[in-house]
Structure formats: structure tokens, C-alpha cells
Amino acid sequence: NAGVTQTPKFQVLKTGQSMTLQCAQDMNHNSMYWYRQDPGMGLRLIYYSASEGTTDKGEVPNGYNVSRLNKREFSLRLESAAPSQTSVYFCATRAGLNSGELFFGEGSRLTVL
Amino acid sequence: GIQVEQSPPDLILQEGANSTLRCNFSDSVNNLQWFHQNPWGQLINLFYIPSGTKQNGRLSATTVATERYSLLYISSSQTTDSGVYFCAVDYNQGGKLIFGQGTELSVKP
Numbered sequence: 385n386a387g388v389t390q391t392p393k394f395q396v397l398k399t400g401q402s403m404t405l406q407c408a409q410d411m412n413h414n415s416m417y418w419y420r421q422d423p424g425m426g427l428r429l430i431y432y433s434a435s436e437g438t439t440d441k442g443e444v445p446n447g448y449n450v451s452r453l454n455k456r457e458f459s460l461r462l463e464s465a466a467p468s469q470t471s472v473y474f475c476a477t478r479a480g481l482n483s484g485e486l487f488f489g490e491g492s493r494l495t496v497l
Numbered sequence: 498g499i500q501v502e503q504s505p506p507d508l509i510l511q512e513g514a515n516s517t518l519r520c521n522f523s524d525s526v527n528n529l530q531w532f533h534q535n536p537w538g539q540l541i542n543l544f545y546i547p548s549g550t551k552q553n554g555r556l557s558a559t560t561v562a563t564e565r566y567s568l569l570y571i572s573s574s575q576t577t578d579s580g581v582y583f584c585a586v587d588y589n590q591g592g593k594l595i596f597g598q599g600t601e602l603s604v605k606p
Contacts, residue, residue: 419596426597427596429596432592485545491538
């Protein structure tokens with residue numbers, strides 16, 4: 385029972401390159417989230433998916449796209465990475481739309497040069 | 498959008514001391530959660546507490562939704578309590594969960 389698994393854990397990109405962060409959960413949860421964490425900024429919501437087949441913008445969606453591939457998987461794509469996207473990215477899940485404890489993955493550290 | 502403010506931003510304690518962390522929010526919320534991020538970056542859910550009081554060992558939390566705040570109490574602090582404490586709120590029916598900026602706690606031996 386792995387919980388919430390993120391890959392990769394570390395990545396270095398050059399400006400303009402693209403990449404996808406993967407998140408998979410085995411908790412049978414409906415809602416999935418992507419956050420970024422920057423020093424002094426707390427965690428900011430990028431996108432979320434209340435259920436399979438739906439996605440919505442969070443606080444800082446610009447420069448990102450997401451796909452809810454199925455109930456288990458929620459990916460975050462950077463089409464053209466910028467240095468401002470250097471951050472630690474966290475995936476999280478919970479059982480319900482407006483309820484339930486939030487469970488986090490271990491994070492993915494991304495550096496854009 | 499909703500504003501979520503945590504205080505104090507930083508706190509240094511001697512081992513054994515007690516502390517209170519506060520989370521204020523600017524609008525009505527559906528529920529509130531407290532998290533601990535340890536020095537290795539892991540985020541652990543401490544309390545799911547839309548209202549009332551809950552206790553778990555040395556930690557307890559109280560949310561007064563009508564007055565738009567929540568408190569996290571840490572008693573007899575230990576060095577392993579060090580890290581950053583976040584509160585997060587659901588403030589609409591759409592599933593957005595918004596975090597405060599955190600309180601960084603350092604417990605000295």
C-alpha cells in the first residue's frame with residue numbers, strides 16, 4: 385500500500401524544455417491536487433481534480449496543464465519550463481470533494497536553469 | 498478569494514515548553530485541516546477539524562468557525578515537533594483547499 389506516489393523525485397530542466405510529473409494513488413480517492421511550494425510562500429494550489437474526468441484551476445495555473453488519466457492517476461505537465469517554475473511540487477489526494485483528510489506524496493523537486 | 502493567515506510566522510521553543518499556533522481565515526469555510534511538514538519535507542495530516550476540539554497525544558486543535566479561526570496547541574514540546582505547521586481550508590463547494598503560509602517551529606534541546 386504505497387499511498388500517493390510521485391515521479392520523478394528530482395529533475396533538472398533547461399528553459400523551454402517540457403516535462404510531465406506523474407502522480408498515482410492507491411487509496412481509491414476521488415479528489416486529487418497539485419501544489420507547488422516555494423520558500424516563504426506556503427503551498428499554492430495549481431490545479432485539482434474533484435473526480436475522474438474533471439479538472440479545475442487553482443491559485444497559480446499559468447504555465448501548467450493537467451490530465452486526470454483515470455481515478456488513480458493525475459499528471460502535471462510543463463510545456464515550456466521557465467526558471468520561475470523552479471519549485472517543489474506536491475501531489476495530494478482525498479476521498480471526497482469537500483471533505484476528508486488530505487494525503488500527500490513525498491514531493492518532486494524541479495530546477496529550471 | 499479567501500485569505501488564510503497564520504501566526505506567528507516563526508517560533509523558537511525550549512524543549513518542554515507549550516505553544517499555541519493560530520490560523521485566521523477571512524470567509525466561511527467548510528472544513529479545516531492542520532499539517533506538519535518535518536525537516537525532510539514530508540507533509541503529515543495532524544487534524545481534520547471543521548469545528549470543535551480534538552486531541553491527539555500532546556497535540557490538540559480547536560476550530561471556532563463562526564469567529565473564523567483555529568488554534569493548534571502543542572504541549573511539552575519535543576525536538577521532533579520541529580518543522581513547519583500549516584493550516585488549510587475548504588472555502589467553497591468546488592473542492593479548492595487553500596493553505597496558509599505556515600508557522601516554522603524550532604524546538605531546542
